Amino acid sequence: MSVTPSTARRNVDYRLLLPAVTAWAVTSAVIGLEPNRHPPLFMAALVVAVSSCALLATKGPRRSIHRLTAAVLLTAAAAATTTALHTADLHRGPLPALARPPAPLTPPPPPTAPPPFTVPAPSTGPGQSDSEDERAAAGRPVGERPVNPEVTVQLTVTGDPKQRGPHPGGSPLSRPTLTVPALVTRVRLDPVPHSGSASDLTTRTRTPVTLLIRSQEDYPWRQLIPSTELELRAEVLPERPTASGGRSRTDSAALLVPQGPPRVTAPPSLPQRLAAHLREGLRDACDHLPPDSRGLLPGLVVGDVSRLPDDLADAFRATDLGHLVAVSGANLAIILAVLVGGTSSEPEAPVRGGLAGVLGLSFRTTALLGTVLTLAFVTVCRPDPSVLRAAATGLIGLLALATGRPRSGVPALAGAVLILILVDPQLARSYGFLLSALATAGLLVLGPRWTAALRARGWPRHLASAVGATAAAQAFCSPVTVLLAPRVSLVGVPCNLLAEIAVAPATLLGFGALAAAPLSKGTAEFLTDLAALPVGWLATVARHGAELPGAELAWPAGPFGAVLLVVVILSLAWAVPPLLAGHRSRSRRTRGLVALAVALLLPVVLLRPPSVVRLATGWPARGWRLAVCDIGQGDMTVLPVGPGSAVVVDAGPDPKAADDCLRGLGVTEIPLLLLTHFHADHAEGIPGVLRGRSVGAIEVTAAEEADGERSRVLRWAGAGGIPVVRAQRGERRTVGAELAWQVLWPTSPLAPEAEGANNSSIAILATVGPSAAPLRVALLGDLEPPAQAAVLALGLPPPAPPAPPPAVQGVPTVPTAPTVRAAPPATTNRTSARGSADGVSVAGSGADGAGRSVLAGSAGSAAPSGPGPPGVGRVDVLKVAHHGSAGQDWSLTAALRPRLALISCGEGNPYGHPAARTVAGLRALGAMVVRTDRSGDIAVLGDARTLAVATHPRPARG
Known part of the structure; x- marks a missing residue:
């Protein structure tokens, strides 16, 4: 029927x-x-x-x-x-008072900016690790060391330690940090000096806090189990108020930085020890699996994503499969379905299927077993928001089963949300809880209706149910995900449909391995081997879906974007049924035309061939000589060699942004990836650069700082079989007929000025374009004033015969001068304007037919002359050091006297990049300043006689 x-x-x-x-x-x-x-x-x-x-x-x-x-x-x-x-505990007691010191009665006088051509004093002295920009980002005055109070606390760990990614700003903040939620039960303050009192100032309290472990020696902290009691000495970090004057955190009263390793005063409870033992057993049983399965299976079963590859996590987010990366309410629903059974044909009637029906268990016994299973699930998988929502909904359904009452999904969901919000108000501001509730609401409200509509049009029952449920969940959740990241996944629904067939087998086999691990490791490994097949399918779907150029559609950010998406979803829900309905021939022709249009346009939208994208957007500009990618707060510069080939300098902080930029430029072959230094904002995007591209070699600085990021770079290179070489001053390379450069810095051995990772950045002077009038380009990495002054003093290195640079330990070298085919002559599509011979003087601006912002200018001779040591001379283009920070050596800038200054920085970054005095100083030198945070991607066109800039704005990223 x-x-x-x-x-x-x-x-x-x-x-x-x-x-x-x-x-x-x-x-x-x-709550606030x-x-x-x-x-x-x-x-x-x-x-x-x-x-x-x-x-x-x-x-x-x-x-x-x-x-x-x-x-x-x-x-x-x-x-x-x-x-x-x-929330009263967030405000009472000594810790909130220490974290929120009273504001001064009189504001400090505003700092005066130094003249643009004076050399500012170094922001840090020997042994200091904070840079000027990092201190500004931390909310304390430049040149002032932090003086934060220290206390001795007794606390109880309330959650698992969680790894936080490296900070894009570099220096000490670039190291990954570990956060541990805890509840402080006792605080002991130090006696006030010169007060004449040595009494023990101990206070009992119940204050939720977050421990922040910055040290690389964090192994003892990673082993902590919830309910463990500790005593430690900690520094109380000051809270940074929000722009509206409110609190930046609503779930903890203070951030505590432990001083030394943890001292355990009481072990964790028995249930938590058993849960930790089960989780560890599952991890051990997955050790022999491939990296994707080894990291994904524990995350799918118990929410342990500590070994999940970063690029796979990005792929799951890009395809809207993020709910599978960590344990969710769907896992509990699968487990309960095995016990109780699925939805019956009479949803309002109490049912007892599954194992309970096979064994003939009564309603009350089934409900009791389901309750025990639910509580065990929450303990082992941790009470994450999605798990709590599913557990509360499931317990309400089990209560209805035990009392013989009909089960109804919407009242159970609403009741669960109401109870949980009253018991734990922090869930009201949890995006995970909101997405879980919305997805369930979509399945209950729209899912059955859309499924029935598809069935009425002849769709197979299972396919109609899967498409209806998936589309309904996506429709309810998409407006919220836009608030988290301003993009819409165009492959979310098909990827979820393809993944659905593997979720249940992977979950059940994973839980089987979890239960078997304490009894027999061999049995657990056998079950994980079986689970590796569906888990591998999930990873394959995520990776291939994310690799499609059109997998994601940029969308307006903020509340406007969310409201706009709601309007689009409602419009589609209203418009699509009429196209599918009807039985007249005219409707059949309409449906045929719609199907044909979708079949023709969908591959174009998803694959986005560069030729088609260029026709639609005008990007990349024809004849581009250099491009600076808008990848957020970081650096990424692309120097073209030939069709589809380019040398890349740095990779930015985001693999997705790096891949998008290179894909838009049509780069598929990279003879050399030059990494100026080992900081997250220059190196974390390497997986995106390597994605689907052949890379000849990776060149790095000789500095041994930032060991964590350096190890990650070597690991990525080793996984791709890419040789890694070290740069040295005087090295000269030529790639193709229109690209050559020489390394200006660092020296070998490293000079005293190279203290710190920023000062060890590779700085190069490149010539790009035709030999008749090439552009001279200076790329200075993140050099700070001491190293910039040393570059000026040394001038250009003397000519030297090419020699292979020394290889990084255990990695082979590559030839000094890799060669590829010369690029054919290219024409420039731009507007131009006359300018003075002393620099770029913009006399006009406009836009081409594709809507690009085009800035143009011309200049006289670009001969290397001007102030400074012989051989340094002037340049046409300068990639300003350290994202345009205030730390610039103006003697070097005046010697280079750039016609065009490019600044790569992220919109609204916390460091104030670029500094206003840096921009003003560059303009005073006659340079045109173009910034990625305002202009998006930047392409330099023309040659030394005529210089133009084309920009490609990008939507804001979340």
Whole structure:
């Protein structure tokens, strides 16, 4: 019998939905309030509660409306009261006071900027690790060392240690950090000096905090198990207020930096020890698997993503499969379905299927076993927001089963959300909890209707159910994911459909290995071998889906983007059914034309051939000589060699952004990837550079600093079989007929000025373009004033016969001068304007037919003359050092006297890059300043006689 949409329409109880939404909204608004607003809040909650009681006492024809209104008011009052009570510990006690010192009565005088051509004093002395920009980002004055209070605390670990990625700013902050949530139960303060009192200032408290471990010796901290009690000495970091003056954190009262290793005063509880033993057993059983399966299976089963490859995690996010990377409510639903059974044909009737039905267990026994299984699942997999939502929903369903009442999905979901918000108000601001609730709501509300509509049009039952459920979940969740990252995945629905067939087998086999590991490691390894097949399928779907050029569509950021996406989804939901409906020939022709259009346009949208993209966007500009990619707060420069071939200098902080930029430029072959230094904002994008491209070699600095990032670079190179070589001053390379460069810095052995990773950056002077009038380009990495001054003093290195640079330990060398085919002559598509002979003087600007912003200018001779030692001379283009920070040696800049200054930095970065005085100084020298944070991708066109710039704006990234 065919299924019609009417069969999906049944009476759904929405009465609990409004109170649940009310509690969520009130909690989210109240959770950030200061303590001085709590008394008026309690009084308002009391008035609302009394008013709701009065509504309950009224009688009349609108009694049902009065009851609903009273329920909403009571829920709002309860949510406000419980939120204020739960967050009280965030504000009382010594730790919040130490983290939020009182503001000074008089603001400090504003700093005066030095003249643009003076050499500023070094921002750090010997032995200091903070740079000027890092201190500014940390919210303390430049030149002032932090003086933070230290306390001795006793605390209980409340969650698993979590790895945080390297900071893009470099220096000490670039090392990965570890965060550990904890509850402080006792605080001992140091006695005040010269107070004459040596009493023990100990305070009992219950203050939630976050431990921040910056040291590389973090192995003892990684082994901590929730419920472990510790005593330690810690530094209290000051809290940085938000732009609105509120608190930057609502889940912890302070950030504590431990001084020394942890000292355990009490071991974890028995359930937590058993859970940790099971998790460790699963990890051990996965050790022999390939890297993707080894990292993905523990994440899919118990939420352990510590070994998940970074590029695979990015692929799962790009394909909207991120809910599979870590354990989610779907895992619990699969486990309960094995015990209780799936949805029956009569959803409103109590059912007992699965193992319970086979064994003939009663409703109450089945509900009891399901409750035990749910609690064990939460303990082993950790109470993440999605897990809590699924557990609460499942327990409500089990309660209905035990009492013989009908099960209904929407009331169970609303009741679970209401209870959890009242018990744990922090969930109100959790994106994970919101996405889990929305996905479940989509499955319950829209899923059955869309499935029935597809069945009515002849779709197979299983395919219609899968497409309807997946599309409904995506429709509900997409507006929220846009707030997290301004992009829409065009492959999310098909990738989820392809992944669905492997999720249940991988989950069940993984849990089987988890349970078998303590009893027999061989059995556990056998089960993980079986699970590796569906897990490998999941990884394959994610990787191939993310590699499609059109996998993601850029979307406006912020609330506007979310509202716009809601409008688009509603429009599609209204427009698509009429195209699918009807039985007349005209409708069949319409459906045929739509299917043909989709078949022709979809490959173009997903594959995005460079020739088609250039016709649509005008990017890349024809005849480009150099490109600076807009990859956020970092550096990435591309020097073309020939069709599809280019030398890349640095890779930026984001693999996805690096891959997108090279894909847009049509680069598929990279003779050399030059990495100026080992900082995250220059190196973390390497996996994106390597994705689908042949790389001849990676050249790195000789400095041994930033060991963590250096190890990651060598690991990526080793995995791709790419040789790694070290650069040295005087090295000269030529690639093709129109690209050559020489290394200006660093010296070998490293000079005293090269202290710190920034000062060990590789600096090169390149010539690009035709030999008749080549462009001279200086790329200075992140050099700071001491190293910049040394570059000026040394001048150009003397000519030397080419010799292979020394190889990094254990890695072979490559020839000094790799050669590829010469690029054919290219024409420039730009507008031009006359300028003075002393630099670029923009006399006009405009846009080409593709809508690019085009800046153009011309100049006289670019001969290497001017101030400074012989041989340094002037350059046409300067990639400004260190993202345009205030730390510039203006003697070097004046010697280079660039006509065009390019600054690569991220929009709204916390370091204030570029510094206003740096931009002003460059313009005073006659340089045109172009920035990636305002212009997007930058392409340099022309030659030394005529210089032009084409820009390609990119949407904001989340």
